[in-house]
Amino acid sequence: MAAKTKINKISRNGSKRSANGGSAAKANALRVNQYGIPDWRLEQPEFEVFEVASGTEVHYEIKGKLNAPAPPIRESRYMNREQHLELYRWMVLNRRMEQALENLYKQSKVVGGVYFGLGQEACSCASAFALGPDDWFAPMIRNQGAQLVRGFHARDIMMQYMAKSGSPTHGKDGTSHYGDIEKRHMVSPISMLGDLLPVMAGVSLGARMQGKELACLTWIGDGGQSTGVSYEGINFAAVRKLGLVLIIESNLWAYSTPTEYQVAVKDLANRAIGYGMPGVIIDGTDACQVYDATYEAVERAHRGEGPTLIEAKLMRMKGHAIHDAAAYVPKEMHEFWRKRDCIDRFEKYLMDKKWLTPGQKETMVAEVEKEIDADRAFAENSPMPEGHTAAEGVYCEAGCHVIKPKYGMPKRAKRGEGKLKQTEAAIHFK
Amino acid sequence: MAAKTKINKISRNGSKRSANGGSAAKANALRVNQYGIPDWRLEQPEFEVFEVASGTEVHYEIKGKLNAPAPPIRESRYMNREQHLELYRWMVLNRRMEQALENLYKQSKVVGGVYFGLGQEACSCASAFALGPDDWFAPMIRNQGAQLVRGFHARDIMMQYMAKSGSPTHGKDGTSHYGDIEKRHMVSPISMLGDLLPVMAGVSLGARMQGKELACLTWIGDGGQSTGVSYEGINFAAVRKLGLVLIIESNLWAYSTPTEYQVAVKDLANRAIGYGMPGVIIDGTDACQVYDATYEAVERAHRGEGPTLIEAKLMRMKGHAIHDAAAYVPKEMHEFWRKRDCIDRFEKYLMDKKWLTPGQKETMVAEVEKEIDADRAFAENSPMPEGHTAAEGVYCEAGCHVIKPKYGMPKRAKRGEGKLKQTEAAIHFK
Amino acid sequence: MIDLVTRQNLIPKNMAQATYLEAIRQGLWEEMEQDPTVFCIGEDIGVYGGAFKVTDGFIHHFGPQRVIDTPIAESAIVGAAFGASLTGMRPVAEFQFMDFIGCAFNQIVNMVAKSHYRWGAPAPLVLRGPAGGGVHGGPFHSQNPEMHFVHTPGIKVVAPATPSDAKGLIKSAIRDNNPVLFLEHKFLYRRIKEEVPDSDYAVPIGKARLHRPGRDLSIITYAAMVHAAQEAAELLSKEGIEVEILDLRTLSPLDREAITQTVKKTNKVILLHEDTKTGGLAGEIAAIINEEAFDDLDGPIVRITALDTPVPFSPPLEHFFLPKLEDVVREARRLHSY
Amino acid sequence: MIDLVTRQNLIPKNMAQATYLEAIRQGLWEEMEQDPTVFCIGEDIGVYGGAFKVTDGFIHHFGPQRVIDTPIAESAIVGAAFGASLTGMRPVAEFQFMDFIGCAFNQIVNMVAKSHYRWGAPAPLVLRGPAGGGVHGGPFHSQNPEMHFVHTPGIKVVAPATPSDAKGLIKSAIRDNNPVLFLEHKFLYRRIKEEVPDSDYAVPIGKARLHRPGRDLSIITYAAMVHAAQEAAELLSKEGIEVEILDLRTLSPLDREAITQTVKKTNKVILLHEDTKTGGLAGEIAAIINEEAFDDLDGPIVRITALDTPVPFSPPLEHFFLPKLEDVVREARRLHSY
Numbered sequence A, B: 001m002a003a004k005t006k007i008n009k010i011s012r013n014g015s016k017r018s019a020n021g022g023s024a025a026k027a028n029a030l031r032v033n034q035y036g037i038p039d040w041r042l043e044q045p046e047f048e049v050f051e052v053a054s055g056t057e058v059h060y061e062i063k064g065k066l067n068a069p070a071p072p073i074r075e076s077r078y079m080n081r082e083q084h085l086e087l088y089r090w091m092v093l094n095r096r097m098e099q100a101l102e103n104l105y106k107q108s109k110v111v112g113g114v115y116f117g118l119g120q121e122a123c124s125c126a127s128a129f130a131l132g133p134d135d136w137f138a139p140m141i142r143n144q145g146a147q148l149v150r151g152f153h154a155r156d157i158m159m160q161y162m163a164k165s166g167s168p169t170h171g172k173d174g175t176s177h178y179g180d181i182e183k184r185h186m187v188s189p190i191s192m193l194g195d196l197l198p199v200m201a202g203v204s205l206g207a208r209m210q211g212k213e214l215a216c217l218t219w220i221g222d223g224g225q226s227t228g229v230s231y232e233g234i235n236f237a238a239v240r241k242l243g244l245v246l247i248i249e250s251n252l253w254a255y256s257t258p259t260e261y262q263v264a265v266k267d268l269a270n271r272a273i274g275y276g277m278p279g280v281i282i283d284g285t286d287a288c289q290v291y292d293a294t295y296e297a298v299e300r301a302h303r304g305e306g307p308t309l310i311e312a313k314l315m316r317m318k319g320h321a322i323h324d325a326a327a328y329v330p331k332e333m334h335e336f337w338r339k340r341d342c343i344d345r346f347e348k349y350l351m352d353k354k355w356l357t358p359g360q361k362e363t364m365v366a367e368v369e370k371e372i373d374a375d376r377a378f379a380e381n382s383p384m385p386e387g388h389t390a391a392e393g394v395y396c397e398a399g400c401h402v403i404k405p406k407y408g409m410p411k412r413a414k415r416g417e418g419k420l421k422q423t424e425a426a427i428h429f430k
Numbered sequence C, D: 001m002i003d004l005v006t007r008q009n010l011i012p013k014n015m016a017q018a019t020y021l022e023a024i025r026q027g028l029w030e031e032m033e034q035d036p037t038v039f040c041i042g043e044d045i046g047v048y049g050g051a052f053k054v055t056d057g058f059i060h061h062f063g064p065q066r067v068i069d070t071p072i073a074e075s076a077i078v079g080a081a082f083g084a085s086l087t088g089m090r091p092v093a094e095f096q097f098m099d100f101i102g103c104a105f106n107q108i109v110n111m112v113a114k115s116h117y118r119w120g121a122p123a124p125l126v127l128r129g130p131a132g133g134g135v136h137g138g139p140f141h142s143q144n145p146e147m148h149f150v151h152t153p154g155i156k157v158v159a160p161a162t163p164s165d166a167k168g169l170i171k172s173a174i175r176d177n178n179p180v181l182f183l184e185h186k187f188l189y190r191r192i193k194e195e196v197p198d199s200d201y202a203v204p205i206g207k208a209r210l211h212r213p214g215r216d217l218s219i220i221t222y223a224a225m226v227h228a229a230q231e232a233a234e235l236l237s238k239e240g241i242e243v244e245i246l247d248l249r250t251l252s253p254l255d256r257e258a259i260t261q262t263v264k265k266t267n268k269v270i271l272l273h274e275d276t277k278t279g280g281l282a283g284e285i286a287a288i289i290n291e292e293a294f295d296d297l298d299g300p301i302v303r304i305t306a307l308d309t310p311v312p313f314s315p316p317l318e319h320f321f322l323p324k325l326e327d328v329v330r331e332a333r334r335l336h337s338y
């Protein structure tokens, strides 16, 4: 059998690529940081968090230019008018749904706590909105907006929190801990931060074997990215040029811990250098930047060129979860970021452009509220699961699922006929 | 109680520091890589490893400038003549001891396999040699030289391999898997790669609480540094500015896996940028570079300024362990690096300087051989452990160890008298 | 000598009411006051005082050098604690939830637990944090990880059921020269309260506690299930069935003597735990009883445990999943009449 | 229906001699030939063929796309395998040594094992690699990690003792729609050889195998210890003690019926395993026997296991540590005359 010799250059982000890889990510870059990482932001906020220890007490303070005006929105290079408006609607739905969740909580209709993405709606919605129809995603707790954008309904999320039988997990798990591998291609997160990263790399790997280059979007916090498994997952994706699109949500806190105690580097996007993959810094409160950066990363993934690390700078505007008043956060910090609210600014941008009028907004909000009301009613009226179902579903039993390649049967390598030969080589322990 | 307010700026490798932190590491840098990482090497070898897949077979090939002449040794800025000679002796002892181990293995006197640091003696010995007397270290399997430099004897290592009762672990474990927290301050490695990194950070933390700034030296392979725990440990050290001195031994292979399939970045030292700590690239076959870079990192640790990442470029000159003929390594690669042998080049350097004559060398080698012979005889004649001791020592029982702070009782913070108050705050799950 | 005394006997004079949570706080605080080598390390334990507020206020009193917030990196936390312990410190590392212990599994099992055996380095550290369910925490905030460590030679495992034991055992854990996994049952944190000695006292590791003496059958259990057993015992007592309850307190090393003694006394035994069944502690105890008291058994050893599933989130599911009072009562009746 | 047949009956006509290692290789190769969704992922499994050469030659035949060398990152390996399985692939991930499974513990236990229960996503993947001692591998190359996963609902655990079972079970593991931990005993890799069917056959997961029928007492065991039991049985047979040996083959789910059946037959039972004692599988089986066949027991259940220590390196220590032939013979005699 004539053997055709194929030479695969092993991927290595060596000298041939420019400083920060992805030419796509670079095109738009007006500015790069000291390591050549593109920084798309129109404002580089300047402040630092300090630990202040008096003789009897320890707390955090902030110093810096805290009354700088909010920056404008950066023009999108990829979204058209309709997309802007659709995205705006998702962001409004995201926020209003979370307000509804807060109310449900206050009415004791929720089991456990509630998590919010307040101030981060652009980061959740615009990124999910930039995915192609077949692409996969895996949200974290703050990315409830992404779930809406990708086809779940407020009621699904409400029922998750209310532990209802009709929830996507039938009450087995709560919050954003659900998924769908059939239609919406959402991988369920688990609580342990970072474990999704290699999983999403693996989704890309599996699809590639079936001839399909997917973008696999996930998010991780500035805190969560400290886990070892995050590193393992990103590195693996970089080595195998898998379609991981990773957004690091640098929201300045991880529960009560300021990023200063999480990492010693100012821009987490710098870690891209060490992985040998492109990184980019964006303003996570600017829906257009989030969309465009994700869009380019998705395109790159579709071309099979490998992963992208997007660092979105923003602020967690509530406590870790509903029980947490975030008393440890210096007040000025919330004030500074409130002025940078992603919805307010996007709305103003759309109105300035005359793409949205106050009247249209009112109509849209009313529709959104109606949708939420209907979903809330549905969720409230749906039953709790029956106890005995707790015993079911640990294993995939006969007939429960058909396993088959989603994108077609992988092609067999055309290689020598080769039969299995006995192995006689030396080994480590005998 | 008058409360004196102390403001601790949280460490963050922000804009105030220059591109790659450590000014010490920089002083000597004639050259930096594209990200500003100092590169002390006098030669930047140019080659790449390729995976070649024919129709019936897959193997690795190498392409590049493979007949470049070996670079000279870089003048040390810190070692004097005696130190050069002492270091040379350690390297010779390191290599000859490993040859003795190989012979013992061939005579079936060793239990299990044997690991070698052939070609990496400079990296093991010169770094350990740069430590201060109180500093700690934790060797990996290839750093048997470091153990000799820090006060263990060839017989200790031989008895570890021979599983003798008199071995440092009394036969409980083998190879370099032993330690000493009393005198030599060596932390025992475990097989799982990377787990030592947070441990060494913790040693530095514990000592700091006792008022002592230690340098804690450890090594990790270009393969081993892919583990998540490596990342967690380095990041923690960077955030808390702990005295971790980390040498990444970029020896181009991890067992049979070329670095190209391990990481997508060319210089692992670039990861220092993402950690927010200084990184430096050295020629790991140049004892002077290894010594000087470690010396500066140790000084930095002693000043309490934090960790340093040293990437030593070199080549694993044998298989993974004695059973492995390394048939997967392209031959030219061994040839290329054989010309760069760390002992031959250091020896020539010393002879060129007239610090070492052929006669002196002969005497020294004879002494070393004598020492090894004596140690081998001792090890061979020492008994195996008695079976029943297998049951002993799982727990530290009364009287077995006295736990006390090694560097003095930590000072109590002078803070308010404060009594424990009841806590009533909201929590996550009730 | 075993320590089969009722709780009351253990408690010295100087006492005040404290919840299970406050009792742990007291024990930890007192040890930090007495011994400057003790320090705390974990996520959000400093200014915030920990997710459950176990170290609330500690940073103010002991300073940020001794109450250390870390990155989210459990393997680094355990590794750093171990490293510090090698220099003679006594670190107390918090897992925000015990469910996250899997993220440090290798570091605990292979680095820490084997260090004394392998190379003679003691690791006097404590790994502590909230475990257990019943609070609708779902699959990742309700786990009982004890068996992974009961099955790991070199680390001790403690799981107190009462405030007094919680305080006395956290102190013993800190003073122990071995690594100790200290499992705090989060369901109990603020639900139970009792008189707890103010003064310095400690409860020995490795000793079970006779929670309730009885005649007819024994329930061997630990942590939150002690209270389920107590409820059942009170109900059964009305029917004339007198249940003896043995609270193991320490899960590794197990108090074989106490286990044997109660079996020899009542000849019938129920093993009750909140952890899932297969591979759970009940199996180990069943084997011990077979080894030590086979001829004393007047009926089969009965296991009552959670189902072999992850911990489900929804209240009716979690209720179904967990061992229930009615299970205990039913099985006790059945065994009594065996 | 249980499957209490002797080995011989299971084996179809078309046969050739194969070692335990070759049998695994055959099974894996055949599945990869038959099903293009099966692929291998792990450290040094490609050009090198794996530390023990299980995948030797695979990369040449199936290509580097289906035999993937990874960075040293066990959590990434398991995570990526799981991710790929979500797209309908059937990944077979190798741990270079099973001792390193602790580095992927959280990913396995919390991501993979709970996925079907929590959100209905099946994870048809196999985690395989060499486990077990007796080769002087020391504390980190000899471990038996089964119990961590037997105690984890949602993952199956398989541990074959013979070449035929190894081949038949690796095939079943790959075809299973659930995650399966496949433990290869490295002591057996090249030490045992037998006729193994060439053709396509599979051994069902969840079924024990009657390795040797007997009358007087039962030894329930698995993996390498099956052969120790066999040796003991041959010795004891000369004394007129006829030992029945049940090879569990699958450790999770356990074949309760087969266990019960052998106990009901011989009324006396020894539980034998290489894993350490406390929290080992013997405890679980003791509890099952108590539940299923308490009244059939004519003597205490005897456990023979390794010591509760790490696996020591030096041969005399490891010998002392491991269950020994003389232990089995001695305990069998004692139990026989109970």
Ligand SMILES: Cc1ncc(C[n+]2csc(CCOP(=O)(O)OP(=O)(O)O)c2C)c(N)n1
Pocket (backbone or CB within 6 Å): A142, A191, A192, A193, A220, A221, A222, A223, A224, A225, A227, A249, A251, A253, A254, A255, A316, A320, C043, C072, C073, C074, C096, C100, C103
């Ligand atoms: C491995 C792991 N350790 C600890 C936790 C507990 N925990 C949940 S969220 C959180 C903070 C996360 O911070 P970040 O990743 O920055 O996300 P953010 O909440 O800011 O969006 C912590 C510590 C966890 N979920 N997983």
Ligand SMILES: Cc1ncc(C[n+]2csc(CCOP(=O)(O)OP(=O)(O)O)c2C)c(N)n1
Pocket (backbone or CB within 6 Å): B142, B191, B192, B193, B220, B221, B222, B223, B224, B225, B227, B249, B251, B253, B254, B255, B316, B320, D043, D072, D073, D074, D096, D100, D103
């Ligand atoms: C966590 C973990 N996974 C796998 C192994 C098996 N293993 C031992 S050494 C080795 C290769 C190490 O390569 P590298 O770190 O580059 O060191 P080198 O041998 O090149 O010095 C592997 C895969 C291990 N020891 N630990």
Ligand SMILES: [Mg+2]
Pocket (backbone or CB within 6 Å): A221, A222, A223, A249, A250, A251, A252, A253, A254, A255, A316
């Ligand atoms: Mg955050």
Ligand SMILES: [Mg+2]
Pocket (backbone or CB within 6 Å): B221, B222, B223, B249, B250, B251, B252, B253, B254, B255, B316
């Ligand atoms: Mg290497």
